[in-house]
Amino acid sequence: MTGRPSEYKVVLVVRGELRLTAGKAAVQVAHGAVMLYQLAERRHGAALEAWLRGGQKKIAVVAPTLADLEELQRQARARGIPTVFVEDAGLTEVPPGTRTVLGLGPAPEAEVDRVSGSLPLL
Amino acid sequence: MTGRPSEYKVVLVVRGELRLTAGKAAVQVAHGAVMLYQLAERRHGAALEAWLRGGQKKIAVVAPTLADLEELQRQARARGIPTVFVEDAGLTEVPPGTRTVLGLGPAPEAEVDRVSGSLPLL
Numbered sequence: 299m300t301g302r303p304s305e306y307k308v309v310l311v312v313r314g315e316l317r318l319t320a321g322k323a324a325v326q327v328a329h330g331a332v333m334l335y336q337l338a339e340r341r342h343g344a345a346l347e348a349w350l351r352g353g354q355k356k357i358a359v360v361a362p363t364l365a366d367l368e369e370l371q372r373q374a375r376a377r378g379i380p381t382v383f384v385e386d387a388g389l390t391e392v393p394p395g396t397r398t399v400l401g402l403g404p405a406p407e408a409e410v411d412r413v414s415g416s417l418p419l420l
Numbered sequence: 421m422t423g424r425p426s427e428y429k430v431v432l433v434v435r436g437e438l439r440l441t442a443g444k445a446a447v448q449v450a451h452g453a454v455m456l457y458q459l460a461e462r463r464h465g466a467a468l469e470a471w472l473r474g475g476q477k478k479i480a481v482v483a484p485t486l487a488d489l490e491e492l493q494r495q496a497r498a499r500g501i502p503t504v505f506v507e508d509a510g511l512t513e514v515p516p517g518t519r520t521v522l523g524l525g526p527a528p529e530a531e532v533d534r535v536s537g538s539l540p541l542l
Contacts, residue, residue: 310450321542324446324480328432331450332457332476353509354454358446387475420443 306349308334308356308403309414311370315363316398322391323398323420326384327358330401333382338404342380349404356403359417367400373413379405428471430456430478430525431536433492437485438520444513445542448506449480452523455504460526464502471526478525481539489522495535501527 310327312318318326338346349355361367371381382401388394403410432449434440440448460468471477483489493503504523510516525532 310446312446319542320442320445321480323442324432324434324449324542325478327446328450328453328478328480329476332453335454335457354451356447356450358443358450420441420446 304348305352305355305407306345306404307407307410308349308354308401309410310356310358311367311400311402311414311417312358312360312420313362313364313367313398313400314360316392316396318391318398323358326386326398327420330382330384330399331356333384334380334401334403337380337382342404345380345404354404355407358420359414360420361400361417364397367397370402370413371400374402374410377405377409377413379403379409379413426470427474427477427529428467428526429529429532430471430476430523431532432478432480433489433522433524433536433539434480434482434542435484435486435489435520435522436482438514438518440513440520445480448508448520449542452504452506452521453478455506456502456523456525459502459504464526467502467526476526477529480542481536482542483522483539486519489519492524492535493522496524496532499527499531499535501525501531501535
């Protein structure tokens with residue numbers, strides 16, 4: 299391949315207002331990555347293959363509020379990017395069912411970046 | 421089920437001496453979780469099913485050095501617990517091929533805890 303016209307990426311967007319500890323955030327991000335993997339296996343096989351071939355590139359970023367995550371999900375869906383919401387079991391730090399992370403992808407990097415490219419890294 | 425005789429867990433052990441940022445650690449932990457998922461799909465189907473039924477419980481902990489991670493891996497293997505090592509692509513923070521995270525499981529919680537139960541949470 300010349301250049302990387304179809305590099306695929308997963309983005310995990312952490313809900314900043316929850317102020318999760320590093321360990322809690324890591325676990326929620328991991329949960330989102332596994333959920334996206336499961337979803338892609340069922341419905342986005344070609345994207346999953348492309349993502350795995352590229353070394354399963356992923357990044358973790360932050361958006362302030364749940365409303366921000368919901369808006370990002372709307373934008374991603376409008377572009378056909380797979381999305382998942384991680385809901386915490388609520389054993390620690392936050393109440394049960396709290397939405398902690400929005401997962402996006404795997405999808406072409408240029409597409410995902412149009413949705414989440416301006417967010418700061420976790 | 422009465423009680424939780426067969427609750428399954430995944431543990432991600434972060435290599436503390438690397439002093440990764442929260443975001444970098446989260447991504448490495450997520451990478452380990454996906455690698456364990458892939459390994460379990462190929463070779464530990466019953467454990468994977470048990471783990472998913474239980475809500476894919478996972479925690480992130482810290483061990484100081486690579487030698488500690490390697491010793492934990494030996495102990496886990498001796499108990500038949502699946503293990504993976506995450507090697508960073510090295511684009512940021514650490515050199516390419518650096519081992520960043522040891523993943524353990526999914527395996528019965530009591531078994532995994534005998535290996536990693538004394539490690540502090542990330």
